Structure formats: structure tokens, C-alpha cells
Amino acid sequence: xxxxxxxxxxxxxxxxxxxxxxxxxxxxxxxxxxxxxxxxxxxxxxxxxxxxxxxxxxxxxxxxxxxxxxxxxxxxxxxxxxxxxxxxxxxxxxxxxxxxxxxxxxxxxxxxxxxxxxxxxxxxxxxxxxxxxxxxxxxxxxxxxxxxxxxxxxxxxxxxxxxxxxxxxxxxxxxxxxxxxxx
Amino acid sequence: xxxxxxxxxxxxxxxxxxxxxxxxxxxxxxxxxxxxxxxxxxxxxxxxxxxxxxxxxxxxxxxxxxxxxxxxxxxxxxxxxxxxxxxxxxxxxxxxxxxxxxxxxxxxxxxxxxxxxxxxxxxxxxxxxxxxxxxxxxxxxxxxxxxxxxxxxxxxxxxxxxxxxxxxxxxxxxxxxxxxxxxxxxxxxxxxxxxxxxxxxxxxxxxxxxxxxxxxxxxxxxxxxxxxxxxxxxxxxxxxxxxx
Amino acid sequence: xxxxxxxxxxxxxxxxxxxxxxxxxxxxxxxxxxxxxxxxxxxxxxxxxxxxxxxxxxxxxxxxxxxxxxxxxxxxxxxxxxxxxxxxxxxxxxxxxxxxxxxxxxxxxxxxxxxxxxxxxxxxxxxxxxxxxxxxxxxxxxxxxxxxxxxxxxxxxxxxxxxxxxxxxxxxxxxxxxxxxxxxxxxxxxxxxxxxxxxxxxxxxxxxxxxxxxxxxxxxxxxxxxxxxxxxxxxxxxxxxxxxxxxxxxxxxxxxxxxxxxxxxxxxxxxxxxxxxxxxxxxxxxxxxxxxxxxxxxxxxxxxxxxxxxxxxxxxxxxxxxxxxxxxxxxxxxxxxxxxxxxxxxxxxxxxxxxxxxxxxxxxxxxxxxxxxxxxxxxxxxxxxxxxxxxxxxxxxxxxxxxxxxxxxxxxxxxxxxxxxxxxxxxxxxxxxxxxxxxxxxxxxxxxxxxxxxxxxxxxxxxx
Ligand SMILES: Cc1cc2nc3c(=O)[nH]c(=O)nc-3n(C[C@H](O)[C@H](O)[C@H](O)COP(=O)(O)OP(=O)(O)OC[C@H]3O[C@@H](n4cnc5c(N)ncnc54)[C@H](O)[C@@H]3O)c2cc1C
Numbered sequence: 001x002x003x004x005x006x007x008x009x010x011x012x013x014x015x016x017x018x019x020x021x022x023x024x025x026x027x028x029x030x031x032x033x034x035x036x037x038x039x040x041x042x043x044x045x046x047x048x049x050x051x052x053x054x055x056x057x058x059x060x061x062x063x064x065x066x067x068x069x070x071x072x073x074x075x076x077x078x079x080x081x082x083x084x085x086x087x088x089x090x091x092x093x094x095x096x097x098x099x100x101x102x103x104x105x106x107x108x109x110x111x112x113x114x115x116x117x118x119x120x121x122x123x124x125x126x127x128x129x130x131x132x133x134x135x136x137x138x139x140x141x142x143x144x145x146x147x148x149x150x151x152x153x154x155x156x157x158x159x160x161x162x163x164x165x166x167x168x169x170x171x172x173x174x175x176x177x178x179x180x181x182x183x
Numbered sequence: 184x185x186x187x188x189x190x191x192x193x194x195x196x197x198x199x200x201x202x203x204x205x206x207x208x209x210x211x212x213x214x215x216x217x218x219x220x221x222x223x224x225x226x227x228x229x230x231x232x233x234x235x236x237x238x239x240x241x242x243x244x245x246x247x248x249x250x251x252x253x254x255x256x257x258x259x260x261x262x263x264x265x266x267x268x269x270x271x272x273x274x275x276x277x278x279x280x281x282x283x284x285x286x287x288x289x290x291x292x293x294x295x296x297x298x299x300x301x302x303x304x305x306x307x308x309x310x311x312x313x314x315x316x317x318x319x320x321x322x323x324x325x326x327x328x329x330x331x332x333x334x335x336x337x338x339x340x341x342x343x344x345x346x347x348x349x350x351x352x353x354x355x356x357x358x359x360x361x362x363x364x365x366x367x368x369x370x371x372x373x374x375x376x377x378x379x380x381x382x383x384x385x386x387x388x389x390x391x392x393x394x395x396x397x398x399x400x401x402x403x404x405x406x407x408x409x410x411x412x413x414x415x416x417x418x419x420x421x422x423x424x425x426x427x
Numbered sequence: 428x429x430x431x432x433x434x435x436x437x438x439x440x441x442x443x444x445x446x447x448x449x450x451x452x453x454x455x456x457x458x459x460x461x462x463x464x465x466x467x468x469x470x471x472x473x474x475x476x477x478x479x480x481x482x483x484x485x486x487x488x489x490x491x492x493x494x495x496x497x498x499x500x501x502x503x504x505x506x507x508x509x510x511x512x513x514x515x516x517x518x519x520x521x522x523x524x525x526x527x528x529x530x531x532x533x534x535x536x537x538x539x540x541x542x543x544x545x546x547x548x549x550x551x552x553x554x555x556x557x558x559x560x561x562x563x564x565x566x567x568x569x570x571x572x573x574x575x576x577x578x579x580x581x582x583x584x585x586x587x588x589x590x591x592x593x594x595x596x597x598x599x600x601x602x603x604x605x606x607x608x609x610x611x612x613x614x615x616x617x618x619x620x621x622x623x624x625x626x627x628x629x630x631x632x633x634x635x636x637x638x639x640x641x642x643x644x645x646x647x648x649x650x651x652x653x654x655x656x657x658x659x660x661x662x663x664x665x666x667x668x669x670x671x672x673x674x675x676x677x678x679x680x681x682x683x684x685x686x687x688x689x690x691x692x693x694x695x696x697x698x699x700x701x702x703x704x705x706x707x708x709x710x711x712x713x714x715x716x717x718x719x720x721x722x723x724x725x726x727x728x729x730x731x732x733x734x735x736x737x738x739x740x741x742x743x744x745x746x747x748x749x750x751x752x753x754x755x756x757x758x759x760x761x762x763x764x765x766x767x768x769x770x771x772x773x774x775x776x777x778x779x780x781x782x783x784x785x786x787x788x789x790x791x792x793x794x795x796x797x798x799x800x801x802x803x804x805x806x807x808x809x810x811x812x813x814x815x816x817x818x819x820x821x822x823x824x825x826x827x828x829x830x831x832x833x834x835x836x837x838x839x840x841x842x843x844x845x846x847x848x849x850x851x852x853x854x855x856x857x858x859x860x861x862x863x864x865x866x867x868x869x870x871x872x873x874x875x876x877x878x879x880x881x882x883x884x885x886x887x888x889x890x891x
Contacts, residue, residue: 019185020580034500035493037706039656040738044326047656049239055213058239066189075493079462088491092483100490101657101706107491109238130325131237135656135707 002065008033009077017064024048024059026067027074035075035104039133046132049105050074056112058131075104078111087111090149091142098136106132110146118154120146194247194302197221204306208247212259213238215246225306227315227334231262234319237326247301250286253293253359260287260360261334262317264352266310274299287359313338313348314426316418318411322398329355330399331407333387335415339375339423346370346420351383351412356391356404363387366412375420377413384413462492486704497706498660498676499735506662507536509724509734510582511559511570511717512589513744517600517813518611519564519593524572528588534581537727538589540572544719545692551682551714553621553780555614556816558690558719564593565613566778566813568743570717575724575732598813602752602775605810613778613811621776622784622809624791626863629802634767638758642839646755646831650775651748653820657706658741663721664731671722672699678712690719710819711745714781746818749786749809750775751827753794755835758802763843763850767802770794772828774809774817781818783809790824795863796832797873798854803863848881 001016008031017026027033027050039047041060048059051073078085087107090096097103106129113120113128120128125146129139188194188209195207197218204224206215215221215232222229235241235249235258249259250270260283268283275298283304286294295301315336321327332354338347349370351363366386373379393404489495526538541547541561548554560569572589576582597611604610605619613619635641661675671693677683680700688695705712717734725732736745751774758767772790776783787809794805840850855873862868881887 028500033493034496037497037657038499038735039658042738043236043240044738045656046237046239055242056239057243061239061243063185063187065187075491079492084491091491092487095482095484095487097484097487097490099655099657099705099707100486100495101497101655103490104493112238127325128238131239133656135654135709 002068004064004068006064006067006069007071009072009074015064019063019065021064022060023050023052023057023062023064023067023072026064027059027072033074033076037101037104039101044133045102046105046109047102049108049132051108051112054112054115056109056128056131073108073111075108078107085111085149086152087114087146087149090145090152094141094145094148096137096141096145102132102134106134106142110142110149113146114150114153119150122147188300194300199224200305201308202305203308204311206246206304206306208245208250208301208303210246212236212241212244212246212249215259216241224311225262225266225315227262227266227317227336228259228306231258231317231319231332231334234258234317234321234329234332240326246304250283250304251293251295251301253287253289253291255290255357255359256329256332256355257360258317258319258329258332258354261332261352261354262315263304263306264360264362265315265334265336265350266306266313267350268310269305269307271302271305272299273302278302280305284362290358310336314419314422316415316422318415318418320407320411328398331355331393331404331411333408333411333415335412335419337370337375337416337419337423339420343372344374345372346375346379347372349383349416351387351416353387353391353408353412356393356408358392361390363390363412365390370416375424377417380416380420381413383416384409384411387412462488462494464489495704497657497704498662498674499657499733501662501674501703502733503662503664503731506731506733507575507577507724507728508579508582509573509575509717509721509732510579510586511720511734511740511744512572512574512586512591513567513740514560514564514569514571514591514593515567516564516593516595517567517598518596518613520596521560521562521564521571522592522594523590524592525590526572528590529572529574529585532576532581532585532588534577535574535585536577536730537575537724537732538572538585539720539723539727543723543727544690546690549686549690549715549719550780551686551782552784554689555621556779556781563596566815568740568815569778570720570744573717573720573724575721575728575730579735600812600814602750602773602810602812605812606773606808613813619811620808621780621811622774622787622807624787624805624807626791626803626805628804628863628865629767631767631769631802631804634802635756635758635769638766639761640759640839640842642755642757642759642835642842644755644831644835644838646751646753646834648748648751648753648827648830650750650815650817651820652742652745653707653709653711653747654741655705655707655709655711658736658738659712659716659745660733660735661718661721662731662733663718663725665722665726670697670699671725672701673718673722674701674703675715675718676705676708676712677702677715677718678705678708678710679714682713683715683718686715687718687722690715691722709821710782710823711747713819714746716745743815746781746816746820747777748820749783749817749824749827751790751824751831753828753831755831757835757839759839759843761843763839763845763853765798765800765839765854768795768800768832769803770805770807770828770831772805772807774807774824775812775814776809777812777814777816779811779816780809781816782823783817785819786817786824788824789822790828792862792864793825794828794832796829796836797856798832798851799856799860800854800863805863848877848886851877 037047039045043058043061194209212232317334319332337349366383388409393401395401541559544558574585599605680702684700688698754771756769840847
């Protein structure tokens, strides 16, 4: 067994785990933090993305022992009792979450990007999200959401937006036209 | 058995030494991309590291791990081979250094004995600042292994208007990452014209020994070598002439 | 601000617990910040004023918080982990399966094979698929045995210790070869052609003979896997009354429930299937796969059992989109009007029928495209091969035929020197048009859509 001292979402844990335990298994099975998902188990899909000392990593490819003495942020540690993180709000508002399975990983990749680069270009966002595969929503909405969150972080924080339908018919289309049904 | 080497301090770090640029085997691809030393003295290595996997892969994956896999499509191999890098290997019988070209033995096979570690990689002083370029062709831009990758490093003698010590390295088209010695010999001393570089690309394609697999056919890969080698040479050459 | 946002310290919780500190211990892991669950409950027959409105998904809140529980995020007390051994050979007779070494492994709690399945066949239309192959292997992704163990790693290791002896049989991998009389039968004695449909309207042969120009071509599409980021996952648990509860990523739980009950020889009312939030389906989770296996393992072990497909299994042991081979013969007037279209479709169905009949039906109806054509003949065949199963995937055959007819449309336009947009406008359905099967179509906006799209990307503007 490996003795580990790991800070997860701001709280320190002293644990022992078999040496082959991955960081993902530690989080999901031992700490009950299931926000990071097992999608492919080989580092391709990014559903298991967490931040270790602020850097995005695939938790399925990292042994828990490698995180000894380090600080891990999972999706569960992103919101505070006061409200959502601007990225969470923006992903929700811009429909960047559909089935939601890739969402936690994509949001954390975006968090690592915005921490290092508060005003990224579209190309930089694409690069930061290249390791987070999504099969439903499409990446365009995620990119819009990251832009919006970056803006919010540079300005004010985010509150809890209302769920559901809101009377704002301004879904922007490429080229700046307004959306609408077929005429 | 799993041995965690991730905290071995003397296998970390990037330093400029009298021998050249010393890069610890545990340096991650992200560290290479960000390193001011690499960007100044061997930017082609940062260019290659930038194309590896995605951010998550680059944050965890190490240069030593990349080389030690011996996978022919590795992206750091061609860049380092074009810069004529050497590697340091340590084990119970002591430490030895060898040319990177001798480190690669076969597909997924290296000169490492089972009880040896790759300690560091040294880009020799003579190659520091040598104008170079790395190009990779994958099935998509992010998170894709190379169908073919090519690195070229050249100097151009401004007086003779001639190539000096051109180096071309090819990945994913042979059992290991390889150099293209005939193409290099063809260019040596020749004026840096686009015709010469195109011909060197064609020669390099004949030196490649690609296989057909589910990613691409051997013919397609050979064609890619000829195009990418020409373009990598042109980019390296432009850098050489821009630096003068 | 960013610090406060990254560290989940719940001061209120701390405060309220501090008085208890002497008598109560904080749990090893405090639950992360949780939010009240708000969802929108639609009212029956309520007309949602959705058009022109901005809608957010009600479930997106918990998705973004990482609070959504997918099947693999659930654990029942004492739950075991299952793995299924895959055949790895396209066609064979199973001579013998020896599971003794696996059963003897510490941590292995149950092993099952096809012999343990009460009714070893299922399928949404034809029941041609074994739960676990027992006598014969039909494709390499067939399961031949399954293990439930204390950990997933032990289960995986136990699979390695199961010995299966195969007598290889000739495999048929090409659908055209499979259609030949002398081809090996995938499911002997049944024919390899397991579904066939023909649609006729007008007199296609005469119209083709009389057409100014006749265009012919073959288009093919490849096999496509859905690749949901969430793999197939399920948990099976029995209660004291012998009732089975299955939590599953299954998209069609009522159909799945009937299939599970049938394979286990249980009355349907003994089976409860719980579907939860699914991490991507796209048609690939529309029928049962491992659920009966997990139920049998759970019964044998006396504990709940969870199974999660590996990414590899997603590719070879789940369904895929049918590869299509599409022959088109189209008779056209010099004016670009299509007079007749004759289509022959061959669907490579892989080893089992799955949703092939639906796919074949839809492909046939849509094969001639959204165009007014007086003389039509469409004939389609779904064919068994010893390959990964083709089944439902978004569009059920519509994307494949669309690729063919639109590709041919471009070829016709180019050959006749007609603008690709104009040739489509000249042929497209109008309101009230009849489909090849005689259905009167309403709300037809093909032309309006084409016009609007053309206007948006400036199709008619001069190109430089
Ligand atoms: C999703 C994904 C995408 C990828 N994309 C690319 C890509 O585009 N291009 C590319 O080149 N690579 C790619 N890779 C491969 C991978 O990133 C590299 O090979 C990586 O550098 C491995 O480093 P590591 O430290 O993780 O090594 P490990 O995976 O830990 O080790 C690899 C092997 O090398 C041995 N080893 C490691 N370090 C040493 C050492 N110092 N001495 C001796 N032996 C050692 C290990 O024992 C093991 O056998 C990808 C990998 C993944 C998972």
C-alpha cells in the first residue's frame, strides 16, 4: 500500500491505497467524487480530466501515488455555496452540455486555460479543449461558453441563472443574423 | 512491478551546459513547449512537443517516456534526431551515452537494458540555434498520431550560398525514427533552391520504408514524406536565411 | 475571487459541525458543495412557447456541477464487478469452455456461460442473438463467458484463465459473397438475406428506356460506431422476493424489460428496469446487451453486479451503423427533370438482425430523395456477415441514401450543365407531394430551406 497525502478540492486527505490505484479510481471509488468519468481508460477522451496543481491531466493515466503531496481540483470543487463558477454558468447558458458526460472534463480543461490565459483566442480555446471529446453538443457551443466565461471572470462573477425558457430570442448566428423559424 | 521515477530530481530540469542543452528525461512535453531555453536554442523541439496528444497528455507525458517507448511515430524523435542529440543511460553497470540514432533499435525496442533508465537528452552545442522545422501530418489536428512526421535542420553558408550539414529525420515510416542520409548527402554543398529541396524530398521518400495499416497506405505515406520533407526543408531554410 | 471559487470550503457546514467536534467526527470525505435540485416539470398538453425562445436544458445545472449520477457513478452495498470474455474469432463451433481456473481465483464470486442462460436468444425484431454464445460463435465480439468478482481487475484477470476451445468455421465477411447461393450460412439453415423489401411505382424500366440521359453509379458507406463517451453500463440486483432490478444505460427500457424477462424466463412483472441519465446514446443503446448476463451473475453470487463496457467492447461488442452498398440508375430529361430512379441497396447487417428491419424500411422510403419522380423502384436486402452487428443509429439508414442520391444529383447537374441548386429546385417536393410509398406529405419546406440556405451563404452571388 502507498501512503498518500493529497489535497482534494481544498481538503487534505491522508490515505493508503494499493500502488496500482489510478488517481481516477481514488477519486471515484475511494473519495466518492464521481464527477470525473471513466470514458476510455487510455487518455483519449478526456472525460476524466481533473486539475493537479492547476494543470489539466487525465486522471485515468495518472497513478494516485503521483499525486502525493499535490493539490487536486475536481468538478465538485469548482462551485462554491455562493454560486456556480462562471464556466459552469456559461456552459449551462450556452447549451454546451447535452448528455453532460464530457462536461466536467471540458469545464476543467477550460478552467486551466483561463487561469493561465484570461483572454484566450478561439484557437487557444480549441487547443485547450482538443483532449475533451464530445459526441452530442458539438464544440462550437463550448467555445462560445469559454469566451463568455472568460469575459465574466474578467468582469463580475456569476449568479445562479434561472433554468428553462427565457424570453430572449437572440440566439446569435454566425454572421450576426437573428435566428428564427423558416419564413 | 511499477517503479515511480517521477520524483527523481536529477532526471528533471532543462539546463544549458558546456556540452549543449541538457534536458532531463522527466521533463514533460508542456515544459518543453514553455521552456525559454528550449525556445531559444532548440525551438524545433518545442514545435514537435506542441503537437503531442492534447494538453492533458502533454502535461503528464515526459520526453524520456516518449523516447523510451521506441514507437516509430513519436514526435520528439525526429526533432531530436535532426539536431543529432545524444542520450544518457544509467544502470547498475554505470552510465553511458549514445547517439539517439543508436538508441532506437526496432519498433518499440530501444538500447535500454531492462535495468537501465534514460536519464537525459543532450542537444549538442553544435546544434544549438541551428535553423530547423518540424512538420506532422495526422488524421486530425488535435490528439492524433502522425501518419508521417518530418524534421529538417540546416545551415546555409551565405558566401557560398550552399547548404551546410543538412539533416532530415523521418518518423512513422520505418521500424524506428530514421535519418534520410541520401537526401542529406544530395543537399550538402548545393545551393538552397526549391528544386533542390523538392528533389531531396523525393530522395527521402525512397529512403522511407513505410507499412500500410489502418491509418494510411505505404504509398500515401511515401508521398507524404516527399511533400513534408520539402516543406520542412523550405521552412528551415527560410529561418536560416532570415537569421542572416 | 478565483481562490474562493476553487476551494470548496463550506463555512456554514464547518460552523454547524464545530460544536459536535467532540462527539462527532467529520466523515473522511465531506460532500462537495451541493445545490438544491431544480427541474422543470412540463404540464400535460402545455404548449411550450419554444420557438424564438432561448432554452436551457433543465438537467444542465447538475451536469455542470458534476452532480449528475450516471450508471457507473452508482454503487450498491456489496456490489461486484463483471467482465465478459469475447470470442475474438469470427465464426466457430465452441468445443468446450473450461471456467474452473477462473472460479478458483480468490475474489471471483460467479462465472456464467451460455449454458446458464434460460432462453439464450434475444433481439428487437428477430430473436437471433445469443446472450452468451454457447454452441456457435457468430462474430468476434460475441461473449462466451462472464465473471463477477470483488474488483474489476480481478474480473479482468479471471477472463484470462477461462479456456475456450474453438473449431473454426468458414467466415463470410462480404455481403455480396454472403448473398451467393453457395456461401457459408451465418445462421444455418437460415438464408443470409434476412430482410428484403421492394417499392414500385410507375414503370421504371420503360421510363429509363425513354429518358434522354441515364446516369448510373455505386456509392458505399462504411461501418460507424456511435462512440458515446459513456460506455454501456448496467447494474443488476435481486430482492428477497426474487424480483430483479436492472439499472441500465438502455434507451428503450420497456422493450429491454421484455427482452430481459424473456431471456431469464421470468414473468415481465418480476423485472424492473430503471433508466437514468444517459451519457450519449445515438441509437447505440437501444437494445439489451449485457443486462441478462449481469442478472445471472448477480443471482449466482447473491450480490448486485455492475458491468461497464471497455472502450474496445464499445467498438466490437455493441451495434454500429450499417455499411451500405447503393446502386443508383436515374433517367433524366435534358431539362434536368428526373423521370425515373431505380435503386438497389445492400445492407451489411453483421452477425445479427438488431434494428436492421427499421433501417432497411426507412432507407427504402427515403432512397429516391425529396424529389418528385414518377417512376420508381427500390429494392433492398439486409445480409448477415460474421462481423460486428449493425443496428440503430441516428437516421436509421437515411444518411447513407442521402449521401448517394445527393452525390448523384451533383453528377447529373454537372453533366447537364445545370446549377446544382437549380436542379434540386426543379425536382424537389412541393406541399402535398406523394412519397414513393404514396404518403401525402405535409409541411414540405425543401425548396424554402434550399432558398434560404442559398441566400445565407450567397450561392447566387458571383464567385471569384
Ligand atoms: C491520448 C494520447 C495521445 C498521444 N499522442 C501522442 C502524439 O501525438 N505524439 C507522440 O509522440 N506521442 C503521443 N502519445 C504518447 C505519449 O504521450 C508519450 O509517449 C509520452 O511521452 C510517454 O511519457 P510518460 O512519461 O507518460 O511515459 P510512460 O508512459 O510512463 O512510459 C512509457 C514507457 O517508457 C518507459 N520509460 C519512461 N520513462 C523512462 C525512463 N526515463 N527511462 C527508461 N524507461 C522509461 C516506461 O517504462 C514505459 O515502458 C500519446 C499518448 C496518449 C495517451
